[in-house]
Amino acid sequence: xxxxxxxxxxxxxxxxxxxxxxxxxxxxxxxxxxxxxxxxxxxxxxxxxxxxxxxxxxxxxxxxxxxxxxxxxxxxxxxxxxxxxxxxxxxxxxxxxxxxxxxxxxxxxxxxxxxxxxxxxxxxxxxxxxxxxxxxxxxxxxxxxxxxxxxxxxxxxxxxxxxxxxxxxxxxxxxxxxxxxxxxxxxxxxxxxxxxxxxxxxxxxxxxxxxxxxxxxxxxxxxxxxxxxxxxxxxxxxxxxxxxxxxxxxxxxxxxxxxxxxxxxxxxxxxxxxxxxxxxxxxxxxxxxxxxxxxxxxxxxxxxxxxxxxxxxxxxxxxxxxxxxxxxxxxxxxxxxxxxxxxxxxxxxxxxxxxxxxxxxxxxxxxxxxxxxxxxxxxxxxxxxxxxxxxxxxxxxxxxxxxxxxxxxxxxxxxxxxxxxxxxxxxxxxxxxxxxxxx
Amino acid sequence: xxxxxxxxxxxxxxxxxxxxxxxxxxxxxxxxxxxxxxxxxxxxxxxxxxxxxxxxx
Numbered sequence: 001x002x003x004x005x006x007x008x009x010x011x012x013x014x015x016x017x018x019x020x021x022x023x024x025x026x027x028x029x030x031x032x033x034x035x036x037x038x039x040x041x042x043x044x045x046x047x048x049x050x051x052x053x054x055x056x057x058x059x060x061x062x063x064x065x066x067x068x069x070x071x072x073x074x075x076x077x078x079x080x081x082x083x084x085x086x087x088x089x090x091x092x093x094x095x096x097x098x099x100x101x102x103x104x105x106x107x108x109x110x111x112x113x114x115x116x117x118x119x120x121x122x123x124x125x126x127x128x129x130x131x132x133x134x135x136x137x138x139x140x141x142x143x144x145x146x147x148x149x150x151x152x153x154x155x156x157x158x159x160x161x162x163x164x165x166x167x168x169x170x171x172x173x174x175x176x177x178x179x180x181x182x183x184x185x186x187x188x189x190x191x192x193x194x195x196x197x198x199x200x201x202x203x204x205x206x207x208x209x210x211x212x213x214x215x216x217x218x219x220x221x222x223x224x225x226x227x228x229x230x231x232x233x234x235x236x237x238x239x240x241x242x243x244x245x246x247x248x249x250x251x252x253x254x255x256x257x258x259x260x261x262x263x264x265x266x267x268x269x270x271x272x273x274x275x276x277x278x279x280x281x282x283x284x285x286x287x288x289x290x291x292x293x294x295x296x297x298x299x300x301x302x303x304x305x306x307x308x309x310x311x312x313x314x315x316x317x318x319x320x321x322x323x324x325x326x327x328x329x330x331x332x333x334x335x336x337x338x339x340x341x342x343x344x345x346x347x348x349x350x351x352x353x354x355x356x357x358x359x360x361x362x363x364x365x366x367x368x369x370x371x372x373x374x375x376x377x378x379x380x381x382x383x384x385x386x387x388x389x390x391x392x393x394x395x396x397x398x399x400x401x402x403x404x405x406x407x408x409x410x411x412x413x414x415x416x417x418x419x420x421x422x423x424x425x426x427x428x429x430x431x432x433x434x435x436x437x438x439x
Numbered sequence: 440x441x442x443x444x445x446x447x448x449x450x451x452x453x454x455x456x457x458x459x460x461x462x463x464x465x466x467x468x469x470x471x472x473x474x475x476x477x478x479x480x481x482x483x484x485x486x487x488x489x490x491x492x493x494x495x496x
Binding site for chain 2: 035044095351352
């Protein structure tokens with residue numbers, strides 16, 4: 001995820017600052033759109049439809065003041081019930097139409113155009129995720145991103161990680177273990193399975209060890225991070241490295257923009273969709289984006305499966321060391337090559353996921369009130385994700401995707417596609433129950 | 440020979456990138472911890488978040 005710039009190198013900060021500010025601004029602007037159009041106007045459409053229904057049935061509409069009073073009183077009653085402990089869920093504030101909109105509906109017997117616009121944007125899932133990714137990609141591949149801004153746009157991408165950590169405030173350990181256990185099964189079957197199949201297929205096809213090792217790690221486990229981790233182990237050539245990265249990015253980009261729509265088309269439950277993208281998409285940033293695009297519940301499930309998956313990076317590196325170094329050495333009688341398991345785990349384990357576990361533990365210990373939980377798990381996560389997605393969108397360059405090539409491209413792409421299809425059938429057969437995170 | 444040198448160069452680059460990722464992990468842990476502390480202290484609350492959104496219905 002952070003390939004390209006070193007966030008912690010203070011000397012690089014001045015170089016990163018301009019691009020990072022652009023990402024912040026872009027994220028802020030798009031969040032304004034998301035809150036107003038996809039949030040408020042979409043809710044306005046629902047409320048306007050409710051107001052319009054009795055009018056179309058020929059009933060006498062309430063005057064505006066009475067309508068407003070009625071809404072406020074029903075909220076007050078619901079709050080009293082909640083405070084008395086009769087209702088478990090805190091009622092959300094009612095959406096009250098403005099006087100001019102209410103009167104427009106009464107006069108024209110129609111829903112104002114702005115609400116219909118909000119509804120359409122919501123129907124087409126054009127939330128902040130889509131706008132930042134599509135918009136960023138469009139900018140990058142048309143007008144381009146000036147070189148002075150590029151380091152900063154790369155530096156914005158890892159801001160998805162604090163989002164992943166803070167999202168931990170939303171989970172109980174029972175949910176993490178429940179979804180994590182089934183996520184573990186998915187990872188073992190599909191993710192490690194892909195890695196092993198690619199290694200064996202590559203041997204059969206007499207493809208280069210370095211390239212196939214990279215492709216297996218990248219396509220199977222965690223995209224670019226795993227490919228970077230495995231590259232020295234399998235003695236990858238620079239050309240192999242770019243082929244593998246190109247294939248991983250191309251598959252991820254196609255998946256990112258198609259999976260949310262495939263999910264809608266198949267009417268997938270949010271939790272099922274989350275489990276699917278958590279297994280099938282190869283890169284954390286793209287996976288988190290595709291899940292957030294679909295909905296908050298999908299993100300909660302995908303996040304756990306992703307954490308299990310990236311926790312597997314050391315295991316993949318161990319497999320590569322065994323398959324490409326230790327095993328061939330033993331075959332020619334060299335017993336000096338050994339696996340230093342602990343060393344590999346220590347070096348390659350993505351430690352940021354420990355932060356997620358700390359957050360889950362704090363939530364389990366009731367450290368967060370429901371308000372703080374919502375503030376952290378929804379509002380603040382959204383801000384971090386928006387900054388990260390601005391960086392991701394501005395870094396989808398068609399030139400990078402064109403680097404995918406060679407015979408290994410076909411093997412990698414076919415394996416990733418087959419994995420995605422099989423994972424989809426598997427999670428659909430299981431259903432939402434085991435993947436659902438209680439909110 | 441040239442290929443070998445380039446492979447060594449890539450190896451060094453991969454190692455450097457991975458240690459940069461490790462440092463990045465520490466940085467994101469720190470950022471997340473800071474934000475959580477600020478929320479728990481009440482410095483970042485719902486009012487702060489809603490002040491970010493200028494266009495409201």
